[in-house]
Amino acid sequence: MLLEISGLTSHYGRIQALKGIDLQIREGELVALVGANGAGKTTLLRCMSGVQPITGGTIKFDGKDISKMSPEHRVGLGICQSPEGRQVFGPMSVEDNLRLGAYRRHGPNIKADMDRMYEMFPILHKKRELPAGTLSGGQQQMLAIARALMGHPRVLLLDEPSMGLAPLLVAEIFKIVEALKENGTTIFLVEQNAYAALAIADRGYVLETGSVVLSDDGAKLLTNEKVKEAYLGL
Amino acid sequence: MFAAFLQYLFSGLTSGAIYALAGLGFAIIYNSSHVINFAQGEFIMIGGMATATMVAAGLPLPLAIALSMLASMMVGVALEKFAIEPARNSDVVTIIIITIGASIFLRGAAQILWDKEFHSLPAFSGETPIGVFGATLMPQSLWVFGVSGAVIVALWWFFNRTMFGKAMLGTSHNRLAAQLVGVGVKKVLLASFALSALLGAVGGVVVTPITFTNYEAGIMLGLKGFSAAVLGGLGNGGGAIVGGLIVGIAEALASGYLSSAYKDAIAFIIILFVLFFMPNGLFGKRGTDRV
Known part of the structure; x- marks a missing residue:
């Protein structure tokens, strides 16, 4: 088991956002987490990256308890997140954004990695000297994913990569996620777009008001009556 | 006529360069924490006072300067570790008040450690004035320009060419x-x-042969550095430099053409003017973000 979360709770002040989450991610898997707005999806990801304090439970990575580890050390272990709303370094160049993605790493491989990113996302190469804030929403999303990949993720956390994008771009982003999975990247995909996410996922979890209410194979969740009704609008 | 103007300009640029360094100090801390560090002026004072004391005690000037810069940096680090860090979950306003408290503390400590007298340093390369179109320029002013310029170039290099500098910039952006x-x-x-403490100390050291320094010299220098930072747009490094030069030149012109009694008022008039009419300053945040 690469990542194992058990009994995780987290609060915003007195409000409990996560009410005891149990969740596992195996090496090489694409696991999807779906749920409505405010279910706690982003909070869970923030806890996994260490930028949101947890109030109970444990997060184990590679068998080691990392619940109290600082965010920067988790990145060093290979827990890399592409956050909700892209969060690129707006005034800095695309290239600097990518370079900062490899902040925890050293050595000459960084240049080769960057070339690999440019190959995967040619548009970023074309705009590499421009401030990231001038890119379109879809391009910023690609940059955010590429920046996370620059950290050599052992597990890539993607928070709502399709949010706010035109349908054509959404399809493109999901294609990218699938390609990453083919390459063997372990991915934890958080999405409101439940159909698209479950369609490419090995397994899925359904989150409702801070608790996991369902978990199963992606394909099975797609045909689950409850999921269909609540999230797929079928 | 022109000679007088040039004379005011030289003196304005000299103090402006120091305000620029102080303003940069404000900008750097503001960028990483959104805190306005009102102890910035005290770093300048410490730089000047410590160097003056060590030189008076017989240490060679370069060594005294290096040690004072180190001392000032240690004070900056201690301030962060023992006063700012424990309050990191508090409001920004609370932390700003802590920095005001720290500045009062540092001033008090300086008064005890040293005294209430003015201290000075010999000019780095003599006191023979240089004539420029009828105006005179002190060699020490050239030191001020040169050192400030070198510091600005070094900062530019640090923030744009080193990974840690970029990480600091990135933290300020997001x-x-x-x-x-x-x-x-x-x-x-x-x-x-x-x-920031290092920048302050550098400014304090180069300006002390011109203006002298004492335990409360940091108050005015700090406030003027603050108005430089506000004028340039808080958090904007280039803005702080331009703001510092503008404040310095405006001050020198006002005391030359109006009355030297107004010299210190100028910085505050500039702060008020900026806050009323252009709260983002000259180079405040431009909208390059797309939401």
Whole structure:
């Protein structure tokens, strides 16, 4: 088991956002987490990256308890997140954004990695000297994913990569996620777009008001009556 | 006529360069924490006072300067570690008040450690004035220009060419994103205090032969550096430099053409003017973000 979360709770002040989450991610898997707005999806990801304090439970990575580890050390272990709303370094160049993605790493491989990113996302190469804030929403999303990949993720956390994008771009982003999975990247995909996410996922979890209410194979969740009704609008 | 103007300009540029360094100190800390560090002026005072004392005690000037810069940096780091860091979950306003308290403390400590007298340093390369079109320029002013310029170039290099500098910039643009790529934001905060203290000390050292220094010299220098930073747009490094030069020149012209009694008022008039009419300053945040 690469990542194992058990009994995780987290609060915003007195409000409990996560009410005891149990969740596992195996090496090489694409696991999807779906749920409505405010279910706690982003909070869970923030806890996994260490930028949101947890109030109970444990997060184990590679068998080691990392619940109290600082965010920067988790990145060093290979827990890399592409956050909700892209969060690129707006005034800095695309290239600097990518370079900062490899902040925890050293050595000459960084240049080769960057070339690999440019190959995967040619548009970023074309705009590499421009401030990231001038890119379109879809391009910023690609940059955010590429920046996370620059950290050599052992597990890539993607928070709502399709949010706010035109349908054509959404399809493109999901294609990218699938390609990453083919390459063997372990991915934890958080999405409101439940159909698209479950369609490419090995397994899925359904989150409702801070608790996991369902978990199963992606394909099975797609045909689950409850999921269909609540999230797929079928 | 022109000679007088040139004379005012030289003196304005000299003090403006120091305000620019102080303003940069404000900008660096503001960027990493959104805190306005009102103890910035005290770093300048410490730089000047410590160097003056050590030179008076017989240490060679370069060694005295190096040690004072180190001392000032240590004070900056201690301020962050013992006063700012324990309050990191408080409001920004609370932390700003802590820095005001720290500045009062540092002034008091300086008064005890040293005294209430004015101290000075010999000019670095003599006191023979240089004539320029009828005006005179002190060699020490050239030191001020040169050192400030070198510091600005070094800062530019640090923030644009080194990974840690870029990480500091990135943290100022987007703290969450910086954390998510593995930047230790605590380390960034500590470094920003060390760097600002260093800038202050450098300014204090080069200006002391011209203006002298005493335990409360930091109050005015700090406030003027603050108005430089506000005028340029808080958090904008280039803006702080331009703001510092404008404040310095405006001050020199006002005391030359109006009355030297108005000299210190100018900085405050500039702050009020900026806050009323252009709260973002000259080079405040431009809208390059797309939401």
